[in-house]
Amino acid sequence: xxxVTGPPxxxxxxxxxxxxxxxxxxxxxxxxxxxxxxxVRPGRTQSGQRRYSADxxxxxxxxxxxxxxxxxxxxxATLVAQGLIVPEEMDDRAPRPEPADVVxxxxxPLRLVADLVPEVVLVLDEAGRISHTNTALVRFLDVLPRxxxxxxxxxVVDPFDRAKAVEVYRPPLRxxxxxxxxxxxxxxxxxxxxxxxxxxxxxxxxLVLVGSGLDAGRAAPGSFADLEPDGQAPGHRPARxxxxxLRALLExxxxxxxxxxxxRRWLEATALGVALVxxxxxxxxxxxxxxxxxSVGPERRPVQGTPARSAWVGAGGRQLVAGVENVxxxxxxxxxxxxxxxxxxxxxxxxxxxxxxxxxxxxxxLRGATTHVVIVAxxxxxxxxxxxxxxxxxxxxxxxxxxxxxxTLVRGAARYAQELLPGADALLAAVPVGRREDxxxxxxxxxxxxxxxxxxxxxRMGLVRExxxxxxxxxxxxxxGQGGGEVVRIVPLLPGRPLPDGGEVLGAIAFVRRGSGxxxxxxxxxxxxxxxxxxxxxxxxxxxxxxxxxxxxxxxSPWRRRTGAAREVREPSARAATTGLGARSV
Amino acid sequence: MVAVDTQRSGPAARxxxxxxxxALLGGDDDEAFELAAxxxxxxxxxxxxxxxxxxxxxxxxxxxxxxxxxxxxxxxxGAVAVRRIVCALAATPVxxxxxxxxxxxxxVPPGDPHDVGLTMLVLALEDHGWxxxxxxxxxxxxxxxxxxxxxxxxxxxxxxxxxxxxxxxxRAISTIRRARVPVLVGGVAFNRRPDLWRRLGAGGxxxxxxxxxxxxxxxxxx
Numbered sequence: 001x002x003x004v005t006g007p008p009x010x011x012x013x014x015x016x017x018x019x020x021x022x023x024x025x026x027x028x029x030x031x032x033x034x035x036x037x038x039x040v041r042p043g044r045t046q047s048g049q050r051r052y053s054a055d056x057x058x059x060x061x062x063x064x065x066x067x068x069x070x071x072x073x074x075x076x077a078t079l080v081a082q083g084l085i086v087p088e089e090m091d092d093r094a095p096r097p098e099p100a101d102v103v104x105x106x107x108x109p110l111r112l113v114a115d116l117v118p119e120v121v122l123v124l125d126e127a128g129r130i131s132h133t134n135t136a137l138v139r140f141l142d143v144l145p146r147x148x149x150x151x152x153x154x155x156v157v158d159p160f161d162r163a164k165a166v167e168v169y170r171p172p173l174r175x176x177x178x179x180x181x182x183x184x185x186x187x188x189x190x191x192x193x194x195x196x197x198x199x200x201x202x203x204x205x206x207l208v209l210v211g212s213g214l215d216a217g218r219a220a221p222g223s224f225a226d227l228e229p230d231g232q233a234p235g236h237r238p239a240r241x242x243x244x245x246l247r248a249l250l251e252x253x254x255x256x257x258x259x260x261x262x263x264r265r266w267l268e269a270t271a272l273g274v275a276l277v278x279x280x281x282x283x284x285x286x287x288x289x290x291x292x293x294x295s296v297g298p299e300r301r302p303v304q305g306t307p308a309r310s311a312w313v314g315a316g317g318r319q320l321v322a323g324v325e326n327v328x329x330x331x332x333x334x335x336x337x338x339x340x341x342x343x344x345x346x347x348x349x350x351x352x353x354x355x356x357x358x359x360x361x362x363x364x365x366l367r368g369a370t371t372h373v374v375i376v377a378x379x380x381x382x383x384x385x386x387x388x389x390x391x392x393x394x395x396x397x398x399x400x401x402x403x404x405x406x407x408t409l410v411r412g413a414a415r416y417a418q419e420l421l422p423g424a425d426a427l428l429a430a431v432p433v434g435r436r437e438d439x440x441x442x443x444x445x446x447x448x449x450x451x452x453x454x455x456x457x458x459x460r461m462g463l464v465r466e467x468x469x470x471x472x473x474x475x476x477x478x479x480x481g482q483g484g485g486e487v488v489r490i491v492p493l494l495p496g497r498p499l500p501d502g503g504e505v506l507g508a509i510a511f512v513r514r515g516s517g518x519x520x521x522x523x524x525x526x527x528x529x530x531x532x533x534x535x536x537x538x539x540x541x542x543x544x545x546x547x548x549x550x551x552x553x554x555x556x557s558p559w560r561r562r563t564g565a566a567r568e569v570r571e572p573s574a575r576a577a578t579t580g581l582g583a584r585s586v
Numbered sequence: 587m588v589a590v591d592t593q594r595s596g597p598a599a600r601x602x603x604x605x606x607x608x609a610l611l612g613g614d615d616d617e618a619f620e621l622a623a624x625x626x627x628x629x630x631x632x633x634x635x636x637x638x639x640x641x642x643x644x645x646x647x648x649x650x651x652x653x654x655x656x657x658x659x660x661x662x663x664g665a666v667a668v669r670r671i672v673c674a675l676a677a678t679p680v681x682x683x684x685x686x687x688x689x690x691x692x693x694v695p696p697g698d699p700h701d702v703g704l705t706m707l708v709l710a711l712e713d714h715g716w717x718x719x720x721x722x723x724x725x726x727x728x729x730x731x732x733x734x735x736x737x738x739x740x741x742x743x744x745x746x747x748x749x750x751x752x753x754x755x756x757r758a759i760s761t762i763r764r765a766r767v768p769v770l771v772g773g774v775a776f777n778r779r780p781d782l783w784r785r786l787g788a789g790g791x792x793x794x795x796x797x798x799x800x801x802x803x804x805x806x807x808x
Contacts, residue, residue: 054790
């Protein structure tokens with residue numbers, strides 16, 4: 001018989017009361033940490049009571065220590081205790097890392113990226129196996145990091161997207177933009193747009209994938225009619241790290257600056273301008289990252305540790321100081337555009353000067369008083385430029401601006417799409433109701449309509465069908481064999497909400513250009529903005545379309561040509577009309 | 587009507603660890619003691635002050651030394667000051683102590699000078715009603731194991747600041763467990779390698795004084 005007292009140590013578990021006694025905090029607090037911050041995930045007995053392992057207890061103790069000694073916010077303390085942030089970055093006396101050094105000196109690829117950004121980040125090896133992931137992905141998939149390590153990337157991708165996922169890491173590894181994939185694991189599913197970068201290191205090649213969520217972040221598309229010249233940044237921009245996320249990380253931190261310094265590696269490498277201003281009489285700038293000091297800050301010089309009132313003295317500076325004062329006074333978030341004069345000789349989108357979308361948000365202490373203001377500025381120059389070019393186009397296009405007729409809209413869109421990008425040929429395709437896997441061409445020009453290139457056309461149309469099926473933008477460079485390389489960009493027309501017939505895609509707009517290299521960022525922005533506006537306008541028109549004339553419209557227009565599903569669409573509307581609920585739409 | 591200054595409770599608000607660290611590193615032992623005494627008066631628990639304040643401060647100073655931000659001299663001076671505070675704080679017996687006669691033996695490996703943590707644990711266990719024995723500082727682990735087997739306490743605790751020779755520790759723990767005495771380990775040497783206690787066959791790792799007290803009750807009084 002085993003003479004050892006008690007069960008083997010590794011099997012020992014503790015009740016929440018015991019854990020509370022070990023940590024000196026209440027069971028209620030422990031449950032709150034679990035619920036709000038997912039600090040630990042205890043096991044359960046058959047009767048549902050929590051059972052904590054020794055590792056859980058140690059992790060909670062670490063969380064408490066970080067809160068207690070370093071004054072971190074709960075969220076950051078949890079990430080530190082879970083080992084998802086490297087504590088060595090807390091030393092603010094260390095020299096500021098150069099962005100290049102961040103990449104070169106990183107012993108661990110995970111350090112190339114921040115664990116605290118809302119985007120999901122993966123590092124793949126040459127065989128497509130997951131080497132590292134960031135916190136956002138781990139939390140999205142609701143697994144532990146070690147469960148993902150070594151797994152084939154394709155295994156966390158929706159089966160329908162796996163062929164596309166494999167393409168991402170097929171040698172040679174290459175940079176890609178906007179590669180949209182559906183991630184799926186267990187019950188967790190999400191739709192992401194990935195940017196991919198190959199990274200060469202001594203021990204081989206790696207691929208870094210950064211994905212933005214498209215499900216939650218996608219706002220309702222705008223329309224052509226709301227392109228008003230109000231000088232503001234466009235309203236629907238892709239979701240990105242903003243003041244809200246940063247403020248959540250600093251929430252109720254005893255020392256927000258210290259919490260911010262933990263993110264320093266990412267903050268010094270990001271293009272977002274980030275600054276933390278103390279709410280004292282002089283508005284001392286507690287922290288300002290490189291992007292803020294060199295690009296956003298009105299004076300273009302190091303300002304960290306200096307009073308904002310004396311450091312920011314230009315027109316933009318006064319605007320910022322006034323914004324900070326406003327936030328301190330009201331305790332509310334504030335957004336303001338910050339425009340700077342153009343640099344001499346600047347061309348392209350920057351010719352009109354950079355435009356920054358600045359968000360100022362309060363950071364409150366334990367008592368709820370605003371102690372700091374966090375400033376996050378993102379460069380929206382390209383977006384504003386695309387928006388202005390689009391507005392100029394639409395102003396001369398009454399077909400787009402003044403109609404709610406789907407067919408008129410389509411004719412207008414087909415016509416003006418040709419003028420959108422000089423040198424690129426446009427295609428407008430529709431998804432027939434009831435045949436969602438297919439697309440029908442509404443309007444095409446140039447390369448899209450060349451009958452002599454049957455094989456190439458098949459490839460291009462295959463890409464369009466794939467993008468529509470995946471509801472994902474795609475951009476591909478390929479060599480059709482003659483006339484030089486082509487670049488194709490396809491953007492599906494996605495309504496803000498499902499259509500009355502349950503459809504989720506209206507169609508797609510696609511551009512192809514030969515021999516001119518990939519689309520520039522401002523051109524991509526313009527295409528995406530146009531597609532978003534067109535989708536919004538079409539969706540509204542579709543929602544307003546009288547059900548009784550559906551069949552006749554379908555007969556005259558290829559757009560949304562009705563098939564067997566037309567009956568399913570008409571019936572609810574007819575029913576609504578008889579009950580009076582559909583009076584407005586009939 | 588009396589105006590009451592309300593303050594939300596929170597770990598950072600309750601325990602002025604950073605003030606204590608500043609006082610210890612600044613050589614202001616009186617200030618450090620005042621801070622600890624004030625917290626003892628506020629919480630009424632010596633164990634809480636040990637675990638949440640003194641141990642945290644020592645650990646942070648230790649980390650600062652590892653990172654090269656403070657000198658070895660600062661670290662030693664801080665540890666000496668904490669030891670003085672630990673011994674000077676008044677006892678705070680708990681309302682529901684362990685059964686009378688509950689006895690444990692605590693030891694450090696021979697030659698290990700780090701005994702502040704062990705002292706805290708001894709005092710905290712005494713506050714909880716334990717009767718604590720400590721073998722002489724020069725005793726080898728084999729001698730300690732023989733002593734434990736002879737005395738048959740409810741619990742044996744081993745605290746190590748430096749990592750002792752692991753085969754010796756493993757043998758000692760095995761001997762003691764064969765005598766049906768549960769073993770609790772703790773100290774920096776074990777805390778820095780969180781899986782070591784399992785490998786050595788110990789019953790638990792007391793990462794700080796409070797965890798140590800709860801584990802002692804769990805292991806020793808079942």
